[in-house]
Amino acid sequence: MTPISYSRATSVAEAGRLADGAGARLLGGGTNLVDLMRKGVERPSRLVDVSGLSDAIELARSGSLVIGAAARNSAVAAHPLVRQRYPMLARAILAGASAQIRNMATVGGNLMQRTRCLYFADVAGSRCNKREPGSGCDAVGGFNRYHAVLGTSPACIAAHPSDMCVALAALDARVQVSGPGGDRMIPLVDFHRLPGDRPDRDTVLDPGEVIVAVELPASPFAGRSAYRKVRDRSSYAFALVSVAAGLTMREGRIEEVAIAFGGIAPKPWRASRAEAVLRGGPAAGAAFAAAADAELADAAPLAGNAFKLALTRRTLEAVLSELTGGSL
Template sequence: MTPFDYRRAADQTEALSLAEGGRCRFLGGGTNLVDLMRQNIEAPAALVDVSRLPATIDVTSKGGLIIGATVRNSALAAHPVVRAQYPMLSRALLAGASAQIRNMATVGGNLLQRTRCSYFYDAAGSRCNKRDPGAGCDAIGGLSRNHAILGTSEHCIATLPSDMCVALAALDAIVHLDGPMGPRSVPLLDFHQLPGTTPHIETVLRPGELITAIAISPSAVAANSRYRKVRDRSSYAFALVSVAAGLDVADGRIRDVRIALGGVAAKPWRAVQAEDVLRGEAPTRENFLRAADVELAAAKPTEANAFKIELAKRTMAAVLGDLTGAGA
């Protein structure tokens, strides 16, 4: 591990001041960042510990949420309003990692966790454009069963491992930031970036910028929602495919719908085309599968992960079916 300075911030103002200038990273729970530092994949000159900043979950007058970035994943999953009004978010959090890691990991850190691609982690023996821009991508043509099928490029086919972010994408969450240029807000859907020609640039976060909170608005879709994660084993495994979905049905027709996919792209994949197909239609399994077909038409799998296309379609239809009683 490369030597680094360590500083603990007493409040947000001090955190931003300590991070000003230099190559610095903010430290919350450290469940991903510290591992990357131990393997010399991340080598910040300094860490600013923000774990002591207030960890608050505020419920707005209309039932929305303002979630502090230092809130632990386990605390958010257990919050009564989250469980009652945003069940897809609670289920997504509980599907991630282990109980011990959820007790340490923060909401802000969850947004910033990096891919679990084995080639990315193999700094000594594998080429990775995300780790070393311009080096090449050994996952393309290599072992790619767990890799992306949507939004890929010739430079990278890695996936984002977060479960929480998939639910937040379906909930139209807003990420609040603060930094040298002042506070700003970014839709969660725009926070992560697809690889394109610059897979090493994973988010729109600017140098010295700190995630301060995540905001979610209430809706009928959020209240009637599910999260399902398909993986190789029942716990402590990353998604092959996951689906966060919510439905608002009135008079036998889908009035509104939100769908996001995980395990299939370098960012939470909002299934906008599938949503467009379903609005105004009857909530039937046939319509769910038709919408899934439209969404997955753009998939570009490798030989090893082509199974994810059908898996994503069936999982999407199953989750929507659970919400409507239309069957799996």
């Protein structure tokens, strides 16, 4: 048995101070961390409970919506301002897990959750560079149906598991963090790292930094936005492919557009190439196909997940057709 100390932080500063050290982990709802502790993937010597910090969901003077890091996923999905102004976020959260998990999981914890790669979770029998740097990656030559096709490296092909974060990426969310160096705002698209040669580092957080809140700027996409998730079963399954998209139209052309993918990359994947193809162009099937091809041009599929390329194309085309009033 590994001894663990437990502390309940009463402030962000206290949480950062207590968590600034080897073996310390922040504990929100525990829906991911506790599971990894049971499997032996995570072996903290200190747990710092931050579930009592801010769970407020409120408008800032700037018009942005600020969501406290301790807000429960279910509360965010049900909040009138989220449902009215950011419907794709509500849909993404509701697609993400069971009601019981959503009632426990926090926004900060969702941002920090780790991959569900089978080899990452198999402490006894598998090599995993994300769990043990330099040990190798058994997923590359193994069962990789659920793994990434974009943004991978020879060291790691694990896919990011979050649904919520995909919508946040499309909505230009920013993550407010506080730590020994002060406060800073990190664009959600830059918060998670690609694996490179350090797949054990999931985020850009520095030691002692704590997530305080997520800020959502006013969005023009409330009236035309969607979140679609394709999975192996209809409930409580991680995405093979997911698409968060929003757009505005003018005189039959796409004026502005935001797209993010889930299930196909080690982080929520903002589809900037696809957006560039679509922006200012016609709302037509040929344009949708060209956008998908542009985003997937650098994909590196393996034997088990090559089907994700066609699935991503079809899902993106279907979502864009729905949002533009087409019939694909």
